[in-house]
Amino acid sequence: MEEFIAGWTVRHGATRDRLLPLLHAMQEEAGYIDDAWVPTIAKALNLSRADVHGVVTFYHDFRRTAPGRHVVKLCRAESCQARGGAAIEAAAAQRLGVAMGETRADGQVALEPVYCLGLCAIGPNALVDGRPVARIDAAALERIALEVAA
Amino acid sequence: MKVYVSRDMASVALGADDVARAFAEAGCDVVRTGSRGLFSIEPLVEVEMDDGRIGFGPVGPQDVAAVLDGSHASRLGRIEDLPFFAGQQRFTFARCGVIDPLSLSDYAAHGGWQGLEKARALAPQAVVDAVKASGLRGRGGAGFPTGIKWQTVLDAPSPTKFIVCNADEGDSGTFADRMLMEGDPYCLIEGMACAAHAVGASHGYIYIRSEYPFCIATMRAAIEASAHLVAPFELEVREGAGAYVCGEETALLDSIEGQRGQVRAKPPLPALQGLFGQPTVINNVLSLAAVPFILSEGPEAYAAVGFGRSRGTMPVQLAGNVKHGGLYEIGFGITLGELVNVIGGGTASGRPVRAVQVGGPLGAYFPPSMFHLPFDYEAFTQAGGLIGHAGITLFDDSVDMAHMARFAMEFCAAESCGKCTPCRIGSTRGVEIMDRIIGAREAAPTGGSEAVGGYLGKALYSRSPDRIDVSIEAQTMLLRDLADTMKYGSLCALGGFTPYPVLSALDYFPEDFGAPAPIKEAAE
Ligand SMILES: Cc1cc2nc3c(=O)[nH]c(=O)nc-3n(C[C@H](O)[C@H](O)[C@H](O)COP(=O)(O)O)c2cc1C
Ligand code: SF4
Ligand code: FES
Numbered sequence: 017m018e019e020f021i022a023g024w025t026v027r028h029g030a031t032r033d034r035l036l037p038l039l040h041a042m043q044e045e046a047g048y049i050d051d052a053w054v055p056t057i058a059k060a061l062n063l064s065r066a067d068v069h070g071v072v073t074f075y076h077d078f079r080r081t082a083p084g085r086h087v088v089k090l091c092r093a094e095s096c097q098a099r100g101g102a103a104i105e106a107a108a109a110q111r112l113g114v115a116m117g118e119t120r121a122d123g124q125v126a127l128e129p130v131y132c133l134g135l136c137a138i139g140p141n142a143l144v145d146g147r148p149v150a151r152i153d154a155a156a157l158e159r160i161a162l163e164v165a166a
Numbered sequence: 167m168k169v170y171v172s173r174d175m176a177s178v179a180l181g182a183d184d185v186a187r188a189f190a191e192a193g194c195d196v197v198r199t200g201s202r203g204l205f206s207i208e209p210l211v212e213v214e215m216d217d218g219r220i221g222f223g224p225v226g227p228q229d230v231a232a233v234l235d236g237s238h239a240s241r242l243g244r245i246e247d248l249p250f251f252a253g254q255q256r257f258t259f260a261r262c263g264v265i266d267p268l269s270l271s272d273y274a275a276h277g278g279w280q281g282l283e284k285a286r287a288l289a290p291q292a293v294v295d296a297v298k299a300s301g302l303r304g305r306g307g308a309g310f311p312t313g314i315k316w317q318t319v320l321d322a323p324s325p326t327k328f329i330v331c332n333a334d335e336g337d338s339g340t341f342a343d344r345m346l347m348e349g350d351p352y353c354l355i356e357g358m359a360c361a362a363h364a365v366g367a368s369h370g371y372i373y374i375r376s377e378y379p380f381c382i383a384t385m386r387a388a389i390e391a392s393a394h395l396v397a398p399f400e401l402e403v404r405e406g407a408g409a410y411v412c413g414e415e416t417a418l419l420d421s422i423e424g425q426r427g428q429v430r431a432k433p434p435l436p437a438l439q440g441l442f443g444q445p446t447v448i449n450n451v452l453s454l455a456a457v458p459f460i461l462s463e464g465p466e467a468y469a470a471v472g473f474g475r476s477r478g479t480m481p482v483q484l485a486g487n488v489k490h491g492g493l494y495e496i497g498f499g500i501t502l503g504e505l506v507n508v509i510g511g512g513t514a515s516g517r518p519v520r521a522v523q524v525g526g527p528l529g530a531y532f533p534p535s536m537f538h539l540p541f542d543y544e545a546f547t548q549a550g551g552l553i554g555h556a557g558i559t560l561f562d563d564s565v566d567m568a569h570m571a572r573f574a575m576e577f578c579a580a581e582s583c584g585k586c587t588p589c590r591i592g593s594t595r596g597v598e599i600m601d602r603i604i605g606a607r608e609a610a611p612t613g614g615s616e617a618v619g620g621y622l623g624k625a626l627y628s629r630s631p632d633r634i635d636v637s638i639e640a641q642t643m644l645l646r647d648l649a650d651t652m653k654y655g656s657l658c659a660l661g662g663f664t665p666y667p668v669l670s671a672l673d674y675f676p677e678d679f680g681a682p683a684p685i686k687e688a689a690e
Contacts, residue, residue, distance in 0.1 A: 033442075035424035040376075040405055061424075074426040075407035077376050093338035094523055094573070095559045098486035099514070131410060131577065133377050134341035135176045136559065137205045137484060137491020146379060148179035 017053050020045055021060050030061050035071055039078055048079040084119040084126030086164035088112065089143040090152075092129045095136035104140045104152050111161050125164045167234060169194045170212040170219065172263065174201035174348050175380040176341070181226065182209040188227035192234065200349015202263035203493035204250050207242060221245045250509065255471060256495045257459045257479045258452060259342075262349035268387055270395075273352045279395065281458030285360040293364035294320055297457065300465035301477030306332055306413075306450030307525070307554045307659075309476075309543040312457075315447060318437035319365040322445035329361045329370035330422070330441060330448040333385075334406055334413035336375060337526025339485040339557030342493055343451035346481075347374070347381040350455075351388035357454035359396040360461060361447050368398060371441070373418050375406040410527075410581040414658050415448045417583055428583045429658045450555070452481060473499030476542045484510040486523075486559035496541075503537025505558060517562040521675065523570075525554025527577050528663035530670035531567065551666060567675035568607065572600035574667040578660060588652045589661025596652075596668065599645045606638045607680035638680040645672065 024041055028034055038057065042049055049072050058065045072078045090108055091101065109115055112125055119126040135141045138150040144160055152160070171177075171186040189211065190196045202210060210223035211233055221242040222233045232238040245251055245263075256262075265272035273279070285293045298313030319327060331354065335343040347354060358370045372389075374382050382405055389401045404422050406412050412421045416430035419441050440446025456478065460468045469477045476498035482505055484491045489511035506512070506522055513519055521531045530551030532539070539545055546553045561570075575596035582590045635641075649665035656662040677683040 032424040033422060036404070036407060036421065040407070070426055071424070075409050077406075077408035093577075094527060094570070095339045095486040095557075097570075097573070098559055098561045098565065130377060130408075131581075132336065132338045132340075133175075134335060134344040135179055136339045136341055136486065136557070137488055138176060138180060138208075139486075141179065143377075148175050150176065150179035 018056050025060050047083050086125045089128045089130040091133050091141045093132040096139035099139040101140040167194050168214040170197045170199050172201040173198035177201050177208050180208045184227045185209045188230050192230045197266050200262045200267050205492050206490050218244050254495050255479050258455050259495050267349050281461035282356050282359050284461045285363050290364050296465045300460040300468040305452035312453050319445045319447050322438050324445050326444045327367040328441045328446040329358050329367045331372040333372050333374040333451050336410040336413045337555050337557050339559035340483050340555045342481040344378050348384050351384050353455045357457040359399050360457045362399040370401045371404050373404045411583045428585050471497030473542045480556050483557045487513045487562050488560045489514050498542050499540050502539045513562040515562045520563040521561045523559045525552040529554050530666045533674045567671040567678040568604050571668045571671040578664040586657045588655035592652045599641050602636050602641045
């Protein structure tokens with residue numbers, strides 16, 4: 017990661033306002049932000065470690081542990097709830113074998129909450145490995161489960 | 167044959183990519199557009215025929231032959247003629263769903279860049295005056311007059327100023343910013359370039375939430391393709407990181423600067439000391455995207471529609487359990503009931519509408535008895551709610567309003583930036599109170615003052631056995647007291663407005679909180 021950070025800051029700059037873009041780039045590259053990398057980030061951007069740690073932990077997007085091989089981000093917000101989102105959430109946890117907000121023990125799939133995807137008239141909605149899926153019912157959930165089993 | 171298929175994230179979620187592929191494989195010239203904005207007809211295909219663009223929807227990839235020979239059962243005719251579209255006043259969304267979002271020639275052919283041309287022919291003060299005359303108020307939620315904000319930035323003496331577009335759109339039930347950025351990105355760019363000319367800024371940021379990957383890609387491509395047209399003004403996209411509170415303008419500025427997204431105390435106003443301490447215009451996507459129309463058609467044309475002090479149009483978003491969900495741009499003044507029942511067609515489930523939440527997670531829940539309310543900033547404020555970003559979420563009669571009140575507190579607890587106590591701590595206490603009310607309600611479904619039993623009761627009693635009265639009445643009083651503290655003691659609207667959904671649920675639907683049904687008796 018040290019090399020990645022060094023290369024990135026050469027290309028995109030090393031000012032304080034580069035912190036979020038850098039964290040996004042690192043997560044894109046590695047899947048998460050390891051606590052062990054915080055000192056290197058801090059040094060590269062001339063910030064304190066506490067400062068970087070504070071930012072990493074503030075934003076819901078940044079993971080501090082490796083994610084599942086597949087990530088299902090299921091919407092929990094009001095409009096999806098109005099369309100039966102809570103029942104789908106329970107069914108998804110059951111079918112995928114993982115509680116909301118967790119990664120399954122075998123590392124195959126993570127079920128993560130998201131609060132609105134801007135698809136609010138066609139819920140319940142999810143992003144399955146980044147692909148938007150709408151109107152999730154039992155059949156759609158089964159398709160998702162098969163997809164993430166691969 | 168030329169066909170049009172949307173590439174909007176909602177259309178794609180409903181299968182538009184497969185449909186587009188099938189038509190391309192059949193030899194059609196497929197143009198990917200933004201969404202027209204009515205999701206019950208998506209995936210929608212429009213075919214260029216002798217009598218114009220004829221829509222078919224919803225269609226699947228297996229329907230290609232039947233669509234192309236015109237025999238498909240879901241033939242809709244011209245989209246503009248459908249009742250859902252015929253009643254709209256599309257000022258901001260005129261091009262969305264019609265053009266190829268990234269085609270500069272399409273944009274120019276449909277009136278693009280005329281606003282910027284007009285702006286650049288005017289002195290900065292004249293541009294600000296035009297925006298003032300249009301009566302445009304911020305579409306991000308607070309409804310602050312845009313022209314006055316711009317005037318403050320114009321008058322601020324500084325060689326460096328910024329234009330920041332708030333594209334964080336975190337409210338559930340809203341998707342207008344997303345649709346515009348995906349369907350007509352140059353419109354936003356043009357609006358920002360007008361703002362830059364008006365206040366003397368040379369750099370702009372568009373802060374887009376990470377939940378909108380299609381938007382981020384479209385805006386980045388559009389910025390690159392149009393850079394030569396807006397130069398010397400420069401633009402860049404900043405991606406959010408999943409924090410709702412970063413939609414609050416000062417938290418958003420902190421986030422761009424690379425900090426935790428914490429709310430700043432005002433003053434100083436961002437207009438005077440905003441991004442990197444410099445004078446900054448920060449506006450919602452829809453506020454900025456309204457500006458090209460205002461300049462090209464004239465502020466009078468914009469101000470001519472509307473209601474009271476709410477001028478122009480609002481892109482209303484119909485969401486949740488709604489039959490005809492989508493985007494409906496219309497002048498202010500239309501009633502809530504018309505939007506819900508006539509345009510939205512009631513619920514998708516076919517059951518009665520029980521409640522609508524207007525204005526996202528910080529907005530009030532209204533029962534059908536309030537459907538006479540005109541869509542207007544002042545009218546909603548007076549009724550104890552807000553328009554916010556104009557999202558309307560429908561719920562049918564299966565909704566549990568105590569559960570929704572609990573969710574409002576839970577959401578506030580999850581998203582609080584942590585700066586002030588009423589919000590940071592109050593929201594967590596609010597979840598606990600709601601748990602006690604729901605627990606007591608379940609224990610004594612007719613209402614009454616039985617204490618909470620089981621695990622929860624034990625936890626409560628073990629802490630302070632004689633001081634906590636866990637009866638529904640006592641907990642409801644405590645909830646009102648807490649809401650009061652949050653409302654008046656919070657630094658920003660996250661903590662300050664969470665009482666709206668909570669108290670409106672309690673006031674209009676007391677029976678869900680274990681109290682008797684009539685509203686009067688539950689009021690105190
Ligand atoms: C918790 C919170 C979240 C907000 N989220 C948004 C948002 O997602 N988009 C937005 O434009 N304004 C949002 N606002 C309002 C902004 O603070 C600000 O009023 C707005 O960006 C000003 O732009 P406008 O005048 O064009 O509306 C939010 C405010 C609060 C308190
Ligand atoms: S009300 Fe909540 S979100 Fe707003 S400043 Fe206070 S703690 Fe932060
Ligand atoms: S509430 Fe689920 S997508 Fe908006």
